[in-house]
Amino acid sequence: MKQSVKMIVGNWKMHGLGGALDQARAIDEAAKALNGACRVALCPPSTLIDRMATVLRDGEAAVGGQDCHAKPSGAFTGSVSAEMLADAGATLVILGHSERRSAFGETDAEVAAKVEAAIAAGLEPIVCVGETLAQREAGEAIAVVSAQVEGSLPDSLSERPFAVAYEPVWAIGTGLTPTLEQIAEVHAAVRAAIVKRLGQGARTAPILYGGSVKPDNARDILATPEVGGALVGGASLKAADFIPIMKAAV
Numbered sequence: 001m002k003q004s005v006k007m008i009v010g011n012w013k014m015h016g017l018g019g020a021l022d023q024a025r026a027i028d029e030a031a032k033a034l035n036g037a038c039r040v041a042l043c044p045p046s047t048l049i050d051r052m053a054t055v056l057r058d059g060e061a062a063v064g065g066q067d068c069h070a071k072p073s074g075a076f077t078g079s080v081s082a083e084m085l086a087d088a089g090a091t092l093v094i095l096g097h098s099e100r101r102s103a104f105g106e107t108d109a110e111v112a113a114k115v116e117a118a119i120a121a122g123l124e125p126i127v128c129v130g131e132t133l134a135q136r137e138a139g140e141a142i143a144v145v146s147a148q149v150e151g152s153l154p155d156s157l158s159e160r161p162f163a164v165a166y167e168p169v170w171a172i173g174t175g176l177t178p179t180l181e182q183i184a185e186v187h188a189a190v191r192a193a194i195v196k197r198l199g200q201g202a203r204t205a206p207i208l209y210g211g212s213v214k215p216d217n218a219r220d221i222l223a224t225p226e227v228g229g230a231l232v233g234g235a236s237l238k239a240a241d242f243i244p245i246m247k248a249a250v
């Protein structure tokens with residue numbers, strides 16, 4: 001895979017029944033037509049991972065989870081382990097999404113433990129960081145995301161494939177996006193924090209942007225320095241919205 005190939009990841013959140021696999025099929029057909037010029041992954045709810053992985057078995061799009069437990073198994077009612085995601089056909093997992101950090105109180109240390117579990121299960125983690133609106137308005141965005149990178153990436157990530165997603169909390173699901181200058185500024189800071197944390201070997205780990213990426217803003221965002229792809233929520237649910245974003249990455 002060329003270094004410059006962008007990674008476009010769909011986060012379906014708690015959306016999607018069996019019928020939604022038609023959207024995944026259409027997205028995969030479009031991904032095939034791009035001939036490896038863009039790397040595509042879909043992260044459906046856990047209940048769809050196995051079926052989606054089966055449907056896309058000979059396809060181009062990868063399948064990922066949206067979270068995992070830090071332990072491989074145990075008395076944790078309702079939780080899913082990294083090993084279980086991998087067993088169901090996932091090859092990636094989103095970790096530390098702001099909805100989990102805010103709604104479930106996940107700390108950087110807990111995210112780091114989940115990243116360790118993902119690596120142990122052979123999954124590629126996508127670690128999310130991002131500031132709230134109050135933090136941005138207080139001029140703390142760079143400090144907040146740098147600290148999240150520092151605390152959420154364990155040593156064992158060195159030499160392993162992983163991505164970081166910069167997702168300003170105030171841009172997720174709101175239709176608001178930072179300016180391209182703000183995105184470039186934070187991505188440069190995230191890169192510096194990754195390299196400080198894991199060394200020069202991590203210089204090529206993709207840094208995705210996430211937060212209200214749509215067909216009409218994707219091309220500009222993806223052309224911004226240090227933007228290695230996009231993590232897409234709402235616009236990943238329909239192939240008609242997601243495919244133009246994939247094409248904007250090429």
Ligand code: PEP
Pocket residue numbers: 011013167171172173174175210211212213231232233234235
């Ligand atoms: C997300 O859930 O990670 C996300 C970026 O959502 P949206 O694209 O809907 O803002």
